[in-house]
Amino acid sequence: MNRRSVLKGGTALAAMTVAAPAIAQSSKWPAREISLINPNAPGASTDLTARIIAQALEKRLNATVIVKNVVGGAGALGPTTLAQSAPDGHTMGLVAISSHIAVPNMMNVAYEPWKAFDIIGQVAALRYGIGAKADGPIKSIEDLVNQGKQKQLTYSSNNVTNVVAMFQLAKLSGAKLRWVVFPGGVESVTAAIGGHVDAVIQTVTEMRPQIEAGKLRFLASAAEARWPDYPDVKTLRELGYNAVSNGPFGYAFPTGVDPAIKERMDKALADVMKDESVTSQITKLGIQAIYRDGKEYGALLKKIEEELVPILKETGMAKKPA
Structure with missing residues (x-):
């Protein structure tokens, strides 16, 4: 055996050892x-969706998938826990505008959003809407704007991601609208129907029960399209205000997971999202079922970052530079 063969064999052996x-x-x-x-x-909307996805993944991975609600830290605890988890493929978690854009730009976090996660894909997009107490003085977006020009009005919601459309509406119309933060979506809606705030911006899941009960008046869709359940209620854009709240969400591993494991999970999630029984369950929640792979979803979040960060800075919600 010549020296070249020995080297060649040694190189192959080393590669096999590493692999x-x-x-x-x-x-x-x-x-x-x-x-x-x-x-x-x-x-919450994302919790109910996660449980649908978890059940569908179990069948494809032949493993138990447990949804763990890690709430706290103004939305930072969940992604922080995910980022700090062992990259062995046994922990995945929700990544969205909050994890990648809002939270890191509003407070100091223990992870770098664009380095800490290996995105698997998007599964859905929340639909947002604006509502007011059914028997209150605000019966339309026009009322909200006109009264907001006369005095400061308040509105409730639980996440900065939700309220982008309201900030845009205030800027475009000249109305004085102040956000009152609540710990959850249900509490936000309850505050509106109780008259503690003038309006609410929240998702279908939290708003629909009170709309159907006749306690909450649905003023406008704050999404890019009308809500399918309420096709006669226009979007803010249709009402003349270029304002929208985007709500995409999906899942990721912490960075460092074996590429072979990542590929298997990628394929499993893509297959889940082709399953009509899964997407129909998500749709029934009032959520748009929409799949993007990790690369496409990451690009979408980058695009939204360009739109949202200036709003955070303009409203004084962005953290001060170190």
């Missing part, structure tokens, strides 16, 4: 239950 742990790791995955971290409370 062996990864192959062994991926072949044994999943070795135990998979945790799906959700930063919102049980019963």
Whole structure:
């Protein structure tokens, strides 16, 4: 055997030695239950969606997938926990505008949003709407704007992601609208129907029960399209205000997961989102079922970042530079 053959054989052996742990790791995955971290409370739109997705993934991965609600830190605890989890493929979690844009730009967090996560894909987009107490003085967006020009009005919501459309509406119309923060979406809607605030901007899941009960008046869709359940209620854009709240969300691993494991999860999630029984369950929640792979979803979040960060700075919500 000549020296070149020895070197060649040695190089191949070294490559096999390096690859062996990864192959062994991926072949044994999943070795135990998979945790799906959700930063919102049980019963929230993202929580209900996560439970649908978890059940569908179980069938494709032959493993238990447990939704874990990690709530707190003004929305930072969930993504922080995900970022600090072992990258062994047994922990995944929700990533959205809050994890990548809003929270990191509003407070100091223990992770770098564009480096800490390996995005698997988007599964849905929340639909937002604006409502007011059914028997209150605000019966339309025109009323909201006109009264807001005469005096300061308040509105409720639980997340900065939700309220982008209201900031845009105030700027475009000249109305004085002040956000009152509540811990959850349900509490936000309850505050509006109780007359504690003048209006609310929230998702379908939290608003629809009170609309159907006749306690909340649905003023406008703050999404890019009308709500399917209420096709006669116009969007803010249709009413002449170029204002919209985007609500995409999906899932990611912490950075560093074996590429073979990541590929298997990518394929499993893509297959889940082709399943009409899954997407129909999500749609029934009032949420838009929409799939983008990790690369496409990351690009969408980058685009939204360009739109949202200036709003955070303009409203004084962005953290001060170090």
